[in-house]
Amino acid sequence: MNAYIITRDNLRTWIDALIRDYTLVAPVREEEKVSLFKPVGSFTEIDLNYTNSTISPKGWLFPQTEEMFFFFTSDNQINLEDACKPGTTILFGLRPCDVKGIIALDPVFNGTYQDCYYQMRRQNTILVCLCCTRVERHCFCNSMGGGPTNGEGADLLLTEMEDGYGIEVLTSRGEELVNKYHQLFAVDGDNRVSKTRDEMGKKLASQFSRKVDISGIKEFLDQHFELPYWNELAQRCLGCGICTFICPTCHCFDIFDQSPDGESGVRSRCWDSCMFSHFTRMAGGHNPRPTKKERIRNRFLHKLKYHRDRYNLDGCVGCGRCINKCPVNIDIRQIIADLQEVARYDQLPLS
Amino acid sequence: MTNCRSHNPLRPFPATIIKIIDETPDVKTFQMVFDDPEVMENFKQKPGQVAQISVFGVGEATISITSSPTRKGLLEFSVKKVGMLTSALHRLEPGCKVGIRGPYGNHFPYEKMKGKDLLFIGGGIGLAPLRALIDFVLAEENRKDYGNIEIIYGARSVDDLCFKYDILERWPQMPGTKVYTTIDRAEQGWEGHVGFVPAYLEEINPTPKNKYAITCGPPIMIKFVLQALEKMGFSDDQVITTLEMKMKCGIGKCGRCNIGSKYVCLDGPVFYLSQLKQLPPEF
Amino acid sequence: MKVQENLRDIARKLLVNKEATLVIGYAPGSEVSRVIPAFIRKEEEVDHLIWNPLCVNNLAKYLLDYNQEPGKVAVVVKGCDSRAIVRLIQDNQIPREKIIILGIPCPGLLDPETVASRLNPNTQILSASLNEQAFSIQTEEGIFTFSRNESLLEKCRSCEHHTPVIADFMLGEEIPPANRVDPFEKVKKLEDLPVKDRSDYWDKQFQRCLRCYACRNVCPACTCRECVFDQAEPCWIAKANNLSENTAFHLIRAFHVAGRCVDCGECDRVCPVNIPLTLLNRKILKDIKDLFNVPTPGTNLNELPPLGSFTNSDPDEFM
Ligand SMILES: Cc1cc2nc3c(=O)[nH]c(=O)nc-3n(C[C@H](O)[C@H](O)[C@H](O)COP(=O)(O)OP(=O)(O)OC[C@H]3O[C@@H](n4cnc5c(N)ncnc54)[C@H](O)[C@@H]3O)c2cc1C
Ligand code: SF4
Ligand code: SF4
Ligand code: SF4
Ligand code: SF4
Ligand code: FES
Numbered sequence: 013m014n015a016y017i018i019t020r021d022n023l024r025t026w027i028d029a030l031i032r033d034y035t036l037v038a039p040v041r042e043e044e045k046v047s048l049f050k051p052v053g054s055f056t057e058i059d060l061n062y063t064n065s066t067i068s069p070k071g072w073l074f075p076q077t078e079e080m081f082f083f084f085t086s087d088n089q090i091n092l093e094d095a096c097k098p099g100t101t102i103l104f105g106l107r108p109c110d111v112k113g114i115i116a117l118d119p120v121f122n123g124t125y126q127d128c129y130y131q132m133r134r135q136n137t138i139l140v141c142l143c144c145t146r147v148e149r150h151c152f153c154n155s156m157g158g159g160p161t162n163g164e165g166a167d168l169l170l171t172e173m174e175d176g177y178g179i180e181v182l183t184s185r186g187e188e189l190v191n192k193y194h195q196l197f198a199v200d201g202d203n204r205v206s207k208t209r210d211e212m213g214k215k216l217a218s219q220f221s222r223k224v225d226i227s228g229i230k231e232f233l234d235q236h237f238e239l240p241y242w243n244e245l246a247q248r249c250l251g252c253g254i255c256t257f258i259c260p261t262c263h264c265f266d267i268f269d270q271s272p273d274g275e276s277g278v279r280s281r282c283w284d285s286c287m288f289s290h291f292t293r294m295a296g297g298h299n300p301r302p303t304k305k306e307r308i309r310n311r312f313l314h315k316l317k318y319h320r321d322r323y324n325l326d327g328c329v330g331c332g333r334c335i336n337k338c339p340v341n342i343d344i345r346q347i348i349a350d351l352q353e354v355a356r357y358d359q360l361p362l363s
Numbered sequence: 364m365t366n367c368r369s370h371n372p373l374r375p376f377p378a379t380i381i382k383i384i385d386e387t388p389d390v391k392t393f394q395m396v397f398d399d400p401e402v403m404e405n406f407k408q409k410p411g412q413v414a415q416i417s418v419f420g421v422g423e424a425t426i427s428i429t430s431s432p433t434r435k436g437l438l439e440f441s442v443k444k445v446g447m448l449t450s451a452l453h454r455l456e457p458g459c460k461v462g463i464r465g466p467y468g469n470h471f472p473y474e475k476m477k478g479k480d481l482l483f484i485g486g487g488i489g490l491a492p493l494r495a496l497i498d499f500v501l502a503e504e505n506r507k508d509y510g511n512i513e514i515i516y517g518a519r520s521v522d523d524l525c526f527k528y529d530i531l532e533r534w535p536q537m538p539g540t541k542v543y544t545t546i547d548r549a550e551q552g553w554e555g556h557v558g559f560v561p562a563y564l565e566e567i568n569p570t571p572k573n574k575y576a577i578t579c580g581p582p583i584m585i586k587f588v589l590q591a592l593e594k595m596g597f598s599d600d601q602v603i604t605t606l607e608m609k610m611k612c613g614i615g616k617c618g619r620c621n622i623g624s625k626y627v628c629l630d631g632p633v634f635y636l637s638q639l640k641q642l643p644p645e646f
Numbered sequence: 647m648k649v650q651e652n653l654r655d656i657a658r659k660l661l662v663n664k665e666a667t668l669v670i671g672y673a674p675g676s677e678v679s680r681v682i683p684a685f686i687r688k689e690e691e692v693d694h695l696i697w698n699p700l701c702v703n704n705l706a707k708y709l710l711d712y713n714q715e716p717g718k719v720a721v722v723v724k725g726c727d728s729r730a731i732v733r734l735i736q737d738n739q740i741p742r743e744k745i746i747i748l749g750i751p752c753p754g755l756l757d758p759e760t761v762a763s764r765l766n767p768n769t770q771i772l773s774a775s776l777n778e779q780a781f782s783i784q785t786e787e788g789i790f791t792f793s794r795n796e797s798l799l800e801k802c803r804s805c806e807h808h809t810p811v812i813a814d815f816m817l818g819e820e821i822p823p824a825n826r827v828d829p830f831e832k833v834k835k836l837e838d839l840p841v842k843d844r845s846d847y848w849d850k851q852f853q854r855c856l857r858c859y860a861c862r863n864v865c866p867a868c869t870c871r872e873c874v875f876d877q878a879e880p881c882w883i884a885k886a887n888n889l890s891e892n893t894a895f896h897l898i899r900a901f902h903v904a905g906r907c908v909d910c911g912e913c914d915r916v917c918p919v920n921i922p923l924t925l926l927n928r929k930i931l932k933d934i935k936d937l938f939n940v941p942t943p944g945t946n947l948n949e950l951p952p953l954g955s956f957t958n959s960d961p962d963e964f965m
Contacts, residue, residue, distance in 0.1 A: 042854065043920055044920075045920050046854070046919055046920050048854065066918065066919055067856070067918075067919070076856070076887045077885075077886045077887045077888060080373055080374070081374055083419045083420075085419070085460065088458070088460065089377070089398075089460070090377040090398075090419060090460045090462065091377075092374060092375075092377070092462075094371070094374070120615075120616060120618075121616060123615065124614075124629075125372040125614035125615065125616070126370055126372070127372070127373070127614075127616055128370060128371045128372075128373075129371075129373070149677065149762060149767050221677075221766075221767045221768060222767075222768070237623070237643040237644075244685075247683075247685045247708075247711075248682060248683040248684075248685070248708075250860060250863040250864055250916070251863055252858050252859055252860035252863045252864075252916070253856065253857070253858030253859060253860070254856075254858045254860050254916070254918045257856045257858050257918075258856075258918055263616070263618055264617055264618035264619060265611070265612070265616070265617045265618075266611055266617070266885060267373075267422070267423060267611050267612065267617070268422060268884070268885050268886075269419065269420050269421055269422050270420075270884055270886065271419070271420030274420050275420075277419065277420050279417075279419075280885075280886060281373075281617075282885045282886060282887060283887075284617070284619070285858070286618065286619075288859075290876055291609075291619060292608065292609050292619060293609065294607070294608070294609045295445035295446035295449070296445055296446075298582070300608060300622070300645050300646045301645060306645060310621075310645075313623075314618075314621075317624065318621065318623065318624040321623075321624035322624055335676070337918040339703070339860060339864060339915065339916035340682060340683055340703065341675040341676055341680045341681070341682045343675070343676035343677075345676065346676040447878060447879055
């Protein structure tokens with residue numbers, strides 16, 4: 013598809029135009045160490061120099077709390093009214109791993125039962141990916157089939173260049189976003205953009221602090237459900253919601269009603285976490301995953317096996333967020349490495 | 364642009380409770396009809412499937428459809444009062460509005476069961492899903508497709524027996540049908556069998572020949588029933604049971620009801636024992 | 647590294663002599679700037695135990711997971727963590743005789759982010775030392791120095807008890823408090839702002855709370871068997887994540903630990919979106935100190951929490 017180049021000045025004009033014509037959601041530095049995707053009112057609010065947002069941008073397709081429908085009772089009739097009315101949104105400046113995270117979520121909300129809330133937002137959202145220019149110490153996207161300059165799944169792919177930004181058009185939806193403001197773009201006649209991106213890709217490939225080998229992990233886990241290793245990990249886990257809430261591919265939710273008067277109200281859903289003890293606790297108290305061990309095992313099997321079993325996609329895109337934020341250093345890269353050891357030696361060599 | 368209104372699986376259809384039957388001190392059976400006759404017409408469940416029942420303002424719960432699909436024009440749900448939603452449901456009266464969405468899940472393999480004898484083993488509220496299949500095979504239009512029917516059913520006490528009219532009066536009168544009822548401890552006025560279901564099963568000692576055994580009940584009962592069936596020579600492909608996991612969405616999205624990579628809401632709740640043995644022991 | 651050797655020696659003795667069945671301490675994490683809580687049961691594993699200026703986790707709360715342990719459990723604590731032990735004993739969460747407290751007088755910790763920004767994540771710390779001005783860390787790749795001024799963890803700047811307030815074994819020499827920054831400096835600054843600004847400040851913070859409950863789960867003062875935030879009926883705060891519910895959560899949390907918060911800083915550390923929980927806790931701590939003239943909770947085993955006891959001298963202007 014086509015590629016264009018836009019100067020820094022024109023990028024500013026373009027983004028301000030997009031903000032005028034659409035809802036534009038982009039990375040914003042909220043606090044010194046907190047970066048979040050938020051709707052912005054002008055180019056100056058955006059921080060394109062971020063490495064990875066603190067919370068993944070999945071919330072723009074699958075909000076932490078989402079009203080599903082309102083209900084009203086009148087004359088002993090129940091009336092329902094849908095709550096979801098999204099306009100077109102541009103998710104601007106997504107990193108490649110977060111695009112991949114969205115691709116991993118798609119089949120969950122697709123299938124026999126179409127999740128119309130997700131689908132509506134997804135169909136009305138244009139993904140503008142921004143290639144990375146540095147690799148954080150927790151990143152391992154290149155081990156999970158992605159890469160810092162691999163924008164697969166996005167509508168447009170931006171690459172920072174010396175004199176501006178290169179823009180590669182990946183879909184017709186992306187093309188529209190360029191065509192509409194075509195006077196701001198110069199056609200990239202001699203493949204400068206893809207060359208720059210390739211070079212950046214090569215440069216960054218050597219910056220990863222750890223290479224993770226996931227080969228054979230799923231096959232090993234197919235055969236081994238019960239491993240003392242999970243006990244070991246669980247001992248220190250706090251059973252909090254950090255890792256699941258910030259993860260781009262976690263999608264568990266709860267459904268709840270709110271009704272001040274019992275006559276009318278709203279049914280909503282909100283993120284839930286398989287690391288919480290009541291997640292699977294049934295009426296009467298039976299809990300099929302009663303301890304932190306079963307819960308942490310479920311999380312990692314979900315990432316490394318179940319998601320593959322169901323959708324033939326990895327459940328982890330290597331964004332490194334959980335590694336960065338877990339208060340007790342439960343590091344999925346280390347888990348994968350440890351599982352390789354367990355598979356090879358039948359136990360961890362050190363213990 | 365996708366429209367929520369046309370296909371939103373998370374949005375229930377309004378329905379009305381038309382009749383409530385007190386089964387036991389904590390179980391009631393609710394007869395419900397959709398407010399929109401077209402929805403009623405198009406709701407085509409299979410025996411073993413479930414629905415999500417809403418009490419608006421309180422929430423939803425997964426409940427087996429206990430009426431047979433051969434019974435048109437209404438749906439029956441038998442509900443044990445255990446928590447918030449089920450208690451709210453128990454407080455409702457005929458005429459009250461609820462919501463229903465479904466049918467969800469797989470179903471009993473009634474096609475494969477054709478030409479076979481069927482042995483049902485139920486305990487407590489566990490008879491609810493079995494009842495849909497029992498009434499399905501006993502329905503006039505289907506009866507000829509199936510062999511003899513045996514039903515072993517037990518509860519803690521006479522009071523706790525669900526579907527008393529069915530087990531004590533209706534089913535025993537059906538052709539080719541035997542019903543064995545038991546209660547855990549002896550009680551005045553009860554002349555039937557006394558003892559736990561698994562022990563009663565061993566006493567009756569049914570032959571596995573040309574037969575499917577279908578069981579549902581409290582986990583501890585199921586455990587011993589499965590052992591007893593194995594002892595009697597039932598193969599893992601002849602034994603069918605249903606599983607329970609906590610549910611919210613019912614449609615494989617909310618990620619809560621998984622056992623390994625299977626979702627009970629989509630891939631269950633009906634499992635052959637042979638399938639059950641392939642699952643990680645996390646239920 | 648003398649502390650580390652002492653620690654291993656004592657841990658080994660405790661396990662070999664079966665005086666303890668479990669030692670909870672620190673081990674190296676997946677990268678140089680991190681440590682992990684370690685649960686040591688075997689003599690052979692004792693050498694995993696480490697002590698260095700990155701040992702930030704408060705291990706006290708793990709004791710609750712081992713209430714049913716047949717033998718005694720030994721736990722490594724720093725000064726701030728030791729107040730949590732006192733807290734747990736006072737709350738009858740752990741019997742004093744079930745635990746062996748391995749106290750480490752802690753001169754202050756290094757900010758892990760600062761360390762991470764300078765060291766190769768895949769190296770190992772060989773030794774660490776500290777003088778008046780700087781930490782020095784030796785790895786396979788050389789010696790790195792970090793000035794105290796720039797790299798000391800924020801909470802350690804105002805540390806009240808470098809030396810644990812309770813211990814069965816003290817693994818190093820006592821460290822008196824020195825050059826302490828006023829712990830209430832930031833609180834006072836905020837107090838001076840107009841109400842509107844304070845309210846805007848907290849709205850902005852609470853708005854982004856994920857309600858992941860890490861702050862609660864890590865807290866040694868949060869020990870309820872069923873937390874109000876987990877109760878479905880009655881439902882104290884809705885699951886909905888919005889400013890109003892989040893604010894309710896934060897106020898309830900702060901008040902539930904009021905007078906019992908030992909100011910260990912763990913909630914603040916674990917928060918994935920950097921909500922300054924220390925500031926909130928210290929505001930309450932400051933008010934309690936002003937009202938009742940009491941030490942920081944957990945300082946003294948015999949001093950009951952001010953909000954959980956009554957004396958005739960308690961202020962009563964509100965009556
Ligand atoms: C496949 C299947 C079929 C079922 N069929 C029946 C039936 O025919 N009759 C009957 O009385 N009960 C049935 N149950 C159990 C019933 O779903 C629970 O008892 C009910 O959800 C409890 O809801 P509550 O709000 O009263 O309890 P609470 O403890 O207040 O539960 C809160 C919420 O958690 C979820 N939940 C809690 N326990 C369960 C559970 N055991 N299973 C699924 N979700 C749960 C529900 O979403 C519920 O609304 C079935 C469960 C499953 C999985
Ligand atoms: S792995 Fe870490 S982030 Fe996840 S629940 Fe456990 S302690 Fe929290
Ligand atoms: S599991 Fe961790 S590294 Fe993987 S996608 Fe989720 S947050 Fe990122
Ligand atoms: S740790 Fe932070 S994000 Fe999580 S609940 Fe506490 S304040 Fe909110
Ligand atoms: S509230 Fe925070 S600082 Fe206070 S004891 Fe709990 S975790 Fe420590
Ligand atoms: S109930 Fe939501 S995935 Fe099964």
